[in-house]
Amino acid sequence: MSRIALSRAAIATTAVALSLGLTACSSGDGDQLGADAKQTLTVWAMGEEGKRVAEIAKKFNETHPDITVKVTPVGWDVAHQKLVSAAAADQLPDLAQLGSTWMGEFMDLGVLEPVDTKAFKADDFFPAAWKGSERDGQVYGVPWYVDTRVLYYRTDLAEKAGVAKAPETWTDQLALAEAFKKLDSTKWAFSHPAGGQGSWQNWAPYLFSAGGTILDKDGKPALDSPEAVTAFTEYAKYFDKGLAKDTPAAPGYDVIKDFGAGSVPMFPSGPWMVQNIADQAPQIEGKWAAVPLPAGKQPASIIGGSNLVTFESSEHKAAAKEFTKFLTSPATQADWYEMSKSLPANKKAWDEPALKNADVAVFEEALNSAGEIPPLAQWEQVAHEIDVTLEKLAKGGDPAALAEELQKKTEGLVS
Template sequence: MSRSARTVAAACTLPALTFAACGSDGGDELSAEDEQTLTVWAMGEEGKRLQDVADEFNQEYPSIQIDVTPVGWDQAHQKLVAAAAGGELPDMAQMGSTMMGEFIELGVLEPVDTSTFDQDDFFPAAWENNVVDGEVYGVPWYVDTRVLYYRTDLADEAGATHPPATWEELKELAIAYQENGSRFGISLPAGGEGAWQSLLPFLYSAGGTLVDDEGDPAFDSPEATKALEEYASYFSEGLTSTSVQPGQTVEQDFGSGDAPMFISGPWMVNNISEALPELEGKWAAVPLPADDAGSVSWVGGASLVTFTESRHKAAAQEFISFLTSPEKQADWYEISKSLPANMAAWEEEPLAGDPQLHVFEEQLATAGDVPAMPQWNEFAHEVDVAIERMANGGADAAQTAGELQAATEPLAE
């Protein structure tokens, strides 16, 4: 029995928490042609905008009414867990990439029909994020990834002739920025929630992984130690700040030139353009500098899932097919600025004609996934704490790797 199967079996025996999925086959299901209402939970800004798209779907499928409930990301996890415990889940939902493992483990997600949805249509890491024990539990909806933002004007002044393409060139440019008057060469998180997001590209580019093929933590590898050493060196060499001032943002430091490089996602394109119009033509977003495994980022975003207890699985499949088609993915980008998970959508306008998006398409093609881990939040917290120990306490990278391995092993059992 797999680890996920053992956990679901155990959950079904707990008298204090009864999941609707335990011992149920979903009842009498409806076909997509039957008159019905499909209930959908969507998160964040997507939740506010999805009903309009759902109404378009209803014009093509008049028998299927879509009822979208917007849910704030700050409430999404708690609301889903409570609904799973109380047997009150919707028919389908949007689910963040780092949440997939937990809900797969709970046994409340319906496996995806892979004869309907082809993994070759989607960025590989976005698809893999939904796979456990060879079974697929979600269809990628939108994606994000991390790239390097840098001030081209200050790079020119510092004598740089091209974007940094390797770790060595990244360090050289950070030093050159400082020598040319910048307070720091780059902005990197010194710990705190989400710091793992900036470390992960270093780990993947070094050839490391978060977990091995058996699902066990892999921080005791030479590649992980190398990545931790490289990341920590920016703090020990004074190239990035070891603390964050309250109220200070990466955009402010980028605009002032105090920190003319940082690693972030696609939303920063609009943030910089809107907050710092004076920087037009003075910055660029480029692929992350490479180590042994090349330029490797990671994929975040959200997938669309159907719950096992739904009587409307056929309707949910039609709606998911609609939302993940190339044409609708391109339309959704215009509405929400969420990057399409379907690779063919990048050939549609407005994506195909936007030169600022090419770097994200290139980075997504080689990006790694965040494994679908039931205890991801606890796992990520241990990585955040390890980064803080190195950044603020000068902890040795090899020792930190060993401590991180020991701290995360129980979370993968």
């Protein structure tokens, strides 16, 4: 989806051109209403979440009968444009779901209300999820649900190749890929993105595992650091050794078919793959495993997901806070997991029966070691440059030279 970063001034001057015929949700000019006043709270939620929030809001009304929650479902494909247009026209809702990589852009626009850190505590959430909404001592979003990456591999084929133990280190993972390559059924030992949109998500854990960061302590890109070069070097080994395809996957490629057939026996991905494998490749039940991403210097993964944000223009901030408290409480987070299979951002929710009885421990471990994606307004441009760098790397580019080139490009993007 397109996530174009615009300055606040640019949005103000293009409000008419961007108008999508939205109806005003709140003007921000009146007095604030208390949470116990009769009122309507307007909420925008994206994708499948938008269809389900209204249902879970009924339980909220059991304890908050005077707050009518009006949910507008918004497709992810139009969500960014609709939010930018609403910001331009001063027609934002009271509360919205915001993708984690959009936080920096909307912080820069000045439309987000800071989070009350007395009501919401950093220690209740996974650290990287909380930090992804934090800037200059202020927090602008409360983590709602989270996403991460783990390693999926065919245990039966690993045993056939002579490997009985799950990979724990980069060395183990490379050795397993080399063992898979020797099997007659293998086409590519590892589904390892060679560039293409979103491939940065597979490289970032290598950076974090090497001890690196996206930005340095001064807020400048750190993509040519020794740790970044180490990450690029490790990532490149799979292409150099012929273990992974050195061109981007075709649009719409679904690894599960090849995983089920055994032609691609290992890949990194997110929690949704558990159900997808069960649905699309039932013949390999009991023949695969999901384990934490193997570690370099330290264990690491990435974190994504969505945050709940209240807009500065809202006249219903107290009600928005109450609804956010409800949605991020451990009990509701557990209910939400049962409804949507979205992983809770509140760590205490993982002690609820719905999570305790689910096979999700590997994702909790990954979330606890996840590195931080900084809230940059220019994140989509930075991510694109990493994707381009990975495509060049897969074609045999020198890791150090590519890291230096990436650093120069991103320094020009990040102010």
